[in-house]
Amino acid sequence: MIRYIRWCAWFCVLLLAALLVNVARVQVWESAAYGANPANKRPAIERYAQPRGNLLVDGRPVTGSRDSGQLLRYERTYTDGPLYAPVTGFSSQTYGTSFAERAEDAVLAGTDPGLSAFPLWYDLSRGRPAGGDVATTLRAAVQEAAYRGLGGRRGAAVALEPATGRILALVSSPSYDPGLLSGTGTKVKAAWARLNADPARPMLNRALRETYPPGSTFKIVTAAAALDAGVVTDVDAPTHTPDPYPLPGTSTLLPNAGTGCEDASMAEAVQWSCNTVMAKIGVQVGLKGMVAAAERFGFNDEGLRVPSWVSRSDFDTDMSPDQLALSSIGQFNTRATPLQMAMVAAAVAQGGEIQTPFLVDRTTRHGGGLVRRHGPHTLGRAMSPPTALRLQELMVKVVEEGTGRNAAIPGARVGGKTGTAQHGVGNAGTPYAWFIGWAAADGAPQPAVAVAVVVEDAEAVRGDISGNGAAAPIARTMMEAALAGR
Structure with a gap:
């Protein structure tokens, strides 16, 4: 037994x-x-078992959490959702996260180790601290000015602080309410389908993810390349450029939109946006010089994060002379995000140095303790200080006496550059209206804000579209708001 x-x-x-x-x-x-x-379902249940941390603008939350009483308990809510959607993105129980909600998900969801002094304890207890908060660099007044200025028209607007790279405004229009995607069920799925089927593409972040031909605003890059390379030593000297200008190696004639560009100086070409002069100057700088100059401003960089990823702005590295001429005036294959063109304006405003743009100022614990702070980081030098000072003078003249008068602000020093970018097969598409610029308060040692605005304006009459008419007034209200808040 x-x-x-x-x-x-x-x-x-x-x-x-x-x-x-x-x-x-x-x-x-x-x-x-x-x-x-x-x-x-356990990870999803755990993820939404407690309120999410908040995104802050001017110290105030623009997000929140709502107890739904469902299995996935807490749903995301948004204050002024369409206004801040290009920054916050969405946090959806059905479709995941995007933009800042994705880039800072670990902090907001409470899984970042920096939220606790004893992260190992939460690993052992299978718990997690309360979600932390993310303070953005946005200024509410500047964001609202850009949003109201676009007024639902297709386009985008960006404002930067040149000295630091802080993003003061980031608007894409038309926008959407990310709260429509927060929960689960048929309503959320129907909203997702409707937003994705909308021909206006409201979920496209035009400020960060869309690239446009920058048109004449790119002439600032060409002018910087010419001055730094010594191709142009006297901005007021005649350039001996015919009007129209024969593109090198072809029988194609490049015209100007206005008159008075024949034999114009580079200063006059910037002031009155002469295609012929700037195309010829770009050819004189040469492909190698133009590519190097464009890349110093941030073109062809695939690694830019703000912290969400940014689409690459392109300047071709292999072109014939006629293609280089067109690229030097922001046409052919040259494409840029609105953020990139704001960086061009900021580089001029900052004496040639270009700062890496960023959207998150700091992250904190739920109780307010600092997790990490983000500060300025130099991306590099786009041009020499003397070149930047000369371009500041030329851009001021654009606003005071040239094509950008609608950007003028009484009592402030404003520099700018307008652009009307052709696109489509045979340039048949409705042109995009551009304005880039910067502003300094009267007596201030340096500009406080740099901006870029693009208006697609697909419904406008073709002849009514211009950077001065459509984009410059929006830029002016943004710069006014930035100066008023200092």
């Missing part, structure tokens, strides 16, 4: 060992697969 009991005991030990091996297999080797299984 004792022998049978012993056999039974050994059999139980064998069963226990097999059970322990299986537990180890499930908990260690198979845990990742089980965790990623769509049927496993």
